[in-house]
Each structure stands twice: as C-alpha cells, then as structure tokens.
Amino acid sequence: MSVFSHLHQLFNVDTCDMYIHTLRWQDRPLHCPRCHSHDVDPWGSYHYRPGLKRYWCNGCRRTFNDLTNTLLSQSRRSLAHWILATFLLCLTCSSRRIAREVGVHVRTSYRWCGWLRNTAISYEIDRQLEGTVEADELYHIAGNKGQAKQGGPKSLGRRPRCRRKRCEPGRGHYDKDRPAITAWVNRQESVVLQAVRDFTVSTVQKAADLAVQAGNRLYTDSASSYRALKGYVHEFVNHTQKEYARGDVHENRAECLFSLLKPYLRVFRGLSKCNLPGYVGFFQFLRNVRHQNAFEQAELILRAALDPTIASKARRGEFVKCLDHFDLLQIAIN
C-alpha cells in the first residue's frame, strides 16, 4: 500500500504557484487581462489559496489573479494536476492513462487533453517548410468514435463493426473511414503533417501550398497526385520499379516519420475521425520540438496556455480548424 497514490501529492504548492507566476509574466509586463491597463497594484491573496497572487486594476476597478482568463482559470484542480497532466501528455500518454496517473475523472482528463493539444497546435499554425522537402501519404483508419454532442452514443447509420474495420485495398477516403495523412519533411527534419479528406490532385495541391514554400525542391513517390503538382521543382522515385533512392532523390525521411506516427496513434486504441487533425497536429508539435525534453515541451504548452488569447481559442478548438484549411474536412469537423 503506497503512502501517496498520485505523484502530484509530492509537488510543493508554493513552488507550483511561483512557477506559474513566472511563466505568465516573464515575457510580458504585469497587466490587467481584461482592460490591458498597466496600472495595477498587489491585492493580497485568497484565504483558500494563499499562494495565488491577486491584483487590483485601477483601470477597470476589478481584481484579477495569475490565472484569470487562462486555460487553467476556474479549475478546481491544483496547478500540480495541470503541470503533471501536461508533462504526461508530452510523453504521449492517452487521456485514460493521464486520468489514472493524475487522479482525475476520465472526462476531465479527456477535456484537458483536448485543450492542451489545441494549445500546442498554436505553435504550428504558420509553419511552412523551405529547402528540399520530401512528401509521402498514409491512410489511417478513423471512424465515428465517441459520444454524440447531445450525449449518448453516436448514431452510425450502419451496423457496428464488431472486430474493428479491416483495411481495404486501394486508396482511403474520409467517407470510407480511412482519411489520408500527408507528411512533408525537409532535410533539417522540420515536419508538417496534415489530415486530409482524400488524395486527389486538388487536395494535394492545396496541402502542398500550405506546407511548403513555392519554388522549393520536392521529392516524392510516383503517385499521380504528386506528379500533377505545380509551383515546385519536382522529382520522384518509382517504387513499383523497386527504385527507392536515386542519388539524392528519396523520401525515406517521410516514410520514417510514419513509422513514428503509427505507434503514437496506436496508443489511443482507435481514433475518431473528427479528432484526427488534433492528434496529428500535436504529433507535428512534438516532432518539431523533439530536441527538448518532455518537461521543456510541457513548459512551452503551459506558457501558451497562460496567454488569454491562445487559451480562449484553444478551448473553442479554433487552431485545429485553422490547421485543416480543406473546406470539406472543416465541414465534417463542425
């Protein structure tokens, strides 16, 4: 029998409060999150939460604290819960695992994971690759998992697939519960990943325009959608003729990325296709900050979560919608 069943109980409350205070105000001067006035004075603290600093704004004559309007505001859980959950998320734990380790309800953990993932995606919105870029695509099974918005099970319009969906031959499609994921990797190994509806010429052209700066060199396989691309210096290897590399021309980095993406997605034991862009976007964030350890990654997410504008967008899931500029997929998400 363990003395403490959860790790967060070993966290020092004052250290957590100081950490969050530093993280929130280190890049920006102390100001009111409501009226942005800098004319603020210290205003004691809360009797039930002594470490959380409170301030008085002389502009709008209201009080605020270190957490006002952030992702962590009005949470009944301690900061240690949040810090630990973010850390575990960066270690690619599932929301159920995080619920068990942190000691919160599964639904709380699911909501937090969604918000924190969206916050991380805020770093990836404007990423565009330059230099030599390799591209490849993957079809991943993702159906209508989870609950309906109004509660209760989702109506599927078909009989349940008892022992998972089998992989069908040929190209996948969003409507066939097998959307495509495109990967763009440059030789410095910055990555852009997109969950897309299908793999037609027009979709791939849009995806390329978003992910890669025009005029750059693009190496792909011989799929016809890539061959129709305009605006890039394009070369391809022909896998059907067992050609995998021709001098400098290959797409092994993109294929390697999928060998990392697949075990990451497998952790979640089946995905809902409306959540797929969020998961894929978070994986893109993790890959692009892979030189940092998991706690440094968690700190990046927490720093963004303490920004009121990012936090409000993350709660509404707006970054995920920005990530998928494909009109058709967006309608499906809404």
Ligand SMILES: [Zn+2]
């Ligand atoms: Zn104010």
